[in-house]
Structures are given as structure tokens and as C-alpha cells.
Amino acid sequence: MTNTPTSPPHQPIAFVGGGNMASAIIGGLLRQGLPAASIEVVEPFDEARARLLSAFGIAAQPQAGAALARAQLVVWAVKPQTFKDAALQARAHTAQALHLSVAAGIRSDSIAQWLGTERIVRSMPNTPALVGKGITALFPRAAVTAADRVLAEQVIATTGEHFWVAQEKDLDAVTALSGSGPAYVFFFLEAMTAAGIEMGLTREQAYKLSVATFAGAAELAHASDDPPQVLRQRVTSKGGTTYAAITAMEEDRVQAHFIRALHAARARATELGDEFGA
């Protein structure tokens, strides 16, 4: 796991798709000192272009054009459903570039076919990238050079931690864990907040306690050499309050259901590749 390299790239970078994930990465690049003039964005949706202008001072183009040709790296941040169309519209202008996809499910074989190049890195970031706390897994196609890897890492490192996986199929598991993962945390935050309100706390109190507990427990796990079972046992004395809660969750098989949910996410990632791939 690494946060290096910390310096941003110097080369012009293009984004195809200017939504949530593109904005998270663009925000990271600008925070690290890349000038806005070095970033091109293709984004057909008027409102998204207006957001990019007000948030970052970047005037996005409504469609792919010759401006893309100066980019040394093209980041693909479109939905899996629109990747093929976007790729076919842009390919005439991007032959010289390294390509970095953040799209869920879409396999690099499909991307290579649509773009007519082998220089592709597939990746799976997550939305804490918005606050520089993301985690991204990356996979390089065989033609990706060491210099290409450094360029991809320079971009992704501005959004948080990253590591490389050896097999492309592992990215579907990464998607299920960390790509979709922030939503699971928000789901539990909703449940803890609702429970707090049911027990008489105000919404503000319940939410503050829930968020601080997630953040604090995650920080503790990060800092500790002990596995989560041990950390959990330390807050669970027999016959105590945590014991009552964990026993109720075990009776309801919450852990098994949660694991099943992640398998569903991974299956959907694989399906997206079949459904919207080449």
C-alpha cells in the first residue's frame, strides 16, 4: 500500500466524463498544484459543465474534439453503460495517450478494442477520494510501461492510497469492497442514527455519535496490530451491553447477510462487463 509518488503529474490530462468520480480526482490534482489549464474535460451534460466551471474554473467541452490530442493521459470517468459510445467518439483524438479507466466492470479487453490501444490501466477508486481519503486498486495491461505506471500513480495518489493488483478479475472484488463500500458505511450510519433517535437522542446527537464512532474505530483498527475480532472482543464483556448487541446480530445472521451482499456487488460488476463490454 502506498501514497507515493506525492508530486502531481506535469503533463496535460483529459477526463472523459465530468461527474462525481472525475470531480474527486480533479479536486485532488488541483490541490496538489496541477494548474486548471492542464486539465481538459469532455462532459455532455450542461449542469455538470456548469459545476466544473464554478468548482474548479474548468471550462469543459460538450463533446470530444482536437483539444484532447494534447493529453498524455485520458481518465475515463463515464458510467459503464456509456463507455463504449464515449470511447468511439473520442478515439480519433487519443491515440497517443495512456488511458486510465475508473469504470466499474468494464474489462480492459473491451477498452482496448474500442480505443485501438493497449496502453490501458484499469482502476477502482472510491468517493472518499473527494476528501483525499480514497483507496484505489489499479491493474495494468501488459503494454503499460513503468513510466506509464508512474503517471497513473501520480494522478491516483492525489486522491489517497493505492495499490496494484496482479489479476484484472480482482478489480470486481475491489469494486464490491471499497468501490461500493462507502455506501455500506452510510447505510450503517443511517441505521445507528435511526436507533439513537428511537432511544430519545436528537438527530444531531445521534448522527454525531455515529460518524465519530465509525471514524474513531476505523482509525483505531488502522493504528492497531490486532485483528478486528480482538478489537471487538475488547469492547465485549460477557453479559454486558455490547455482548447483548452482538448476540442479537449473530441471531439475525447479520454478518452472513452482509457477506452475501458483497458477493451480489461483485456479481453485478462482472455482469456489467458482460452487458456493456465489447
Ligand SMILES: NC(=O)c1ccc[n+]([C@@H]2O[C@H](COP(=O)([O-])OP(=O)(O)OC[C@H]3O[C@@H](n4cnc5c(N)ncnc54)[C@H](OP(=O)(O)O)[C@@H]3O)[C@@H](O)[C@H]2O)c1
Ligand atoms: N461514484 C462512485 O462511488 C464510483 C466509485 C468507483 C468507480 N466509479 C466509476 O466511475 C464512473 C463514473 O461514475 P460517477 O459516479 O462519476 O458517474 P456520474 O457522476 O454520472 O458521471 C459520469 C458523467 O459522464 C458523462 N457522460 C456520459 N456520456 C458521455 C460521453 N459520451 N462523453 C463524455 N461524458 C459522458 C455523464 O453525463 P450525463 O449525465 O449527461 O450522462 C456524467 O456527467 C463509473 O463508471 C463508475 O463505475 C464510481
